[in-house]
Amino acid sequence: MAQPAVGSVVETLRQRILDGAMAPGDRLDEVRLGGELEVSRNTLREAFRVLEHEHVIEHRPHRGVFVRRLTAREAREVYAMRRLVEPGALREAAVRRLAAQQLPTAEQGPFERAWERAVSEVVRAVGQGQSGVRAGDFGAVGTANGRFHLAVAALSGNDVIVRTVRQLLTEMRLLFLVADSARDVHARYVEDNRRIADLIVAGELVRASVAMEDYLFRAERHLLSDC
Amino acid sequence: MAQPAVGSVVETLRQRILDGAMAPGDRLDEVRLGGELEVSRNTLREAFRVLEHEHVIEHRPHRGVFVRRLTAREAREVYAMRRLVEPGALREAAVRRLAAQQLPTAEQGPFERAWERAVSEVVRAVGQGQSGVRAGDFGAVGTANGRFHLAVAALSGNDVIVRTVRQLLTEMRLLFLVADSARDVHARYVEDNRRIADLIVAGELVRASVAMEDYLFRAERHLLSDC
DNA sequence: TGGCGGCATGTTGTTGAACAATCTTGCTAT
DNA sequence: ATAGCAAGATTGTTCAACAACATGCCGCCA
Incomplete structure (x- = not known):
């Protein structure tokens, strides 16, 4: 825990998205991503809140978070x-x-x-x-x-x-x-x-x-x- | 759970702070606030991430979150x-x-x-x-x-x-x-x-x-x- | 008396399991 | 074909536990 986990998860996800590793509209699955990044769902959800406020992802309640699609x-x-x-x-x-x-x-x-x-x-x-x-x-x-x-x-x-x-x-x-x-x-x-x-x-x-x-x-x- | 809990916690805390119920510099204790608002620490921490990004509170790692003090x-x-x-x-x-x-x-x-x-x-x-x-x-x-x-x-x-x-x-x-x-x-x-x-x-x-x-x-x- | 190191204590950071609430899918009966 | 329903999957939230870190206290040494 050199650097608090949430911060690095935010950076990792932001970079992945902005580099095009995930396309606009893609869903970010909590358990799959949690396993991939080796963090718990709770930590991941904290990171989601940050990215949502940055308008990088979109949060649809009970449906999941998606890479934002700009009009x-x-x-x-x-x-x-x-x-x-x-x-x-x-x-x-x-x-x-x-x-x-x-x-x-x-x-x-x-x-x-x-x-x-x-x-x-x-x-x-x-x-x-x-x-x-x-x-x-x-x-x-x-x-x-x-x-x-x-x-x-x-x-x-x-x-x-x-x-x-x-x-x-x-x-x-x-x-x-x-x-x-x-x-x-x-x-x-x-x-x-x-x-x-x-x-x-x-x-x-x-x-x-x-x-x-x-x-x-x-x-x-x-x-x-x-x- | 009519409305997702995190959202209402964010609103409640923002209103409390901006109405002056807590002074700039005050610390927001996770367990105390969690008990008061009747939400878990995890839920509260998600709300903190949102308010931090809104610059209403300031997050000092391992030290807690504080009502923001503007210079x-x-x-x-x-x-x-x-x-x-x-x-x-x-x-x-x-x-x-x-x-x-x-x-x-x-x-x-x-x-x-x-x-x-x-x-x-x-x-x-x-x-x-x-x-x-x-x-x-x-x-x-x-x-x-x-x-x-x-x-x-x-x-x-x-x-x-x-x-x-x-x-x-x-x-x-x-x-x-x-x-x-x-x-x-x-x-x-x-x-x-x-x-x-x-x-x-x-x-x-x-x-x-x-x-x-x-x-x-x-x-x-x-x-x-x-x- | 005046620092100084180090332990005790409290708080935050993160995890994993558990369950409720909700959405989705696909099946069934009409 | 379609409305409704049941089953499965995912999110929303809680709880308990422990690790990591900060702080303050206390005695130690000069």
Whole structure:
């Protein structure tokens, strides 16, 4: 019991589902899964409660839990939400930076170091996406894309925003499981990510915000065109 | 077992906590609470997992679960998020209405009816707030305020937005448990709610969006001035 | 007197078996 | 073919037990 069991069960199941090991609509049998993961039904059920609240699974009383199946409508809703939060996070980052410049010079150093670290994570995610495209590894491209958007959200310095974006990105992965275009939809936008990252590095955060909104509009149209 | 037990335990505990029956920092003892609510420890633990994910309680491994204590920083973060989402929901509502006007006339009727219902819920919440103020019932004012903001979010027609706002409002109630100004902070803004509702009724959704953002800025300053 | 290690105690973490409640399936009788 | 029913399977919940961990107390040593 190095790590509490429920936590690792949650991680295992989430990864299995988001990696496509189980298809949307599949039922998760308590006794079978319990035997497979070597945990009791009670522990498994605690994990189910967490995943249900993450919207990864759906709980139908007395019927079991199922891998969530997202509708086209939900896809539109998630994108609409992302258009509010992600560009907003960049505007938040902009005012945060402005505010930092009016701090006593003693406190500007630590802030600047934290800022550079956050920006470098954005740049790193873009790099991973690019090398993923070159290697033809679309799974890696998808992972890198998630890291990019999470890193951008983190620029806001706002944990509430970050955890909301993380939630939305999880639901996006659920979406890509059923979308035919999932294979190349990420790859197609690696260049967009780079452009946004360039603006961030240049300190042009408001322009980055606009570019992000534009990207989200196009990505939504692209994805919804085939599902 | 008319209703599955876990669900009602979650509701009971959430209500108890948000009504102030337990103070932030209090520990929730598994065996004591289990005896009190007449459920087993396992059932109670499932409920804890849900409430933890709602950020109502905090789980410290091997130590127990505690009523969440929000910091001033988290308060700022929640307000920053609300400033992104709630005005955004009103802008979403604006484009949704514009789009509906270009629908075939056959489908405009149902949309218009649903819209009127949603608007009337906003107006009703304002009325409840006003009568709460007249009666001096601050608890009712707080409840009405929550209903108002949730109803405004619902105008977007976006469930993802609605559930995010619901989550944020829950955390707000946790905030008001410790803020001295909680008593009158809601009452002070009932007039703001009415003004926003008037704009919504008049179809001036973009102006309502701006008024909402302004309101959230002032409410944040007011609340943070004493905590 | 003032820490410091270590045991006693209480609480959480997890299990497995048990049973009730509910859903599903397939059969039967019409 | 279909309505209704019986049998089987699965979920919902409880209980008792024990392992793992945290905390506080007590005496020990300096």
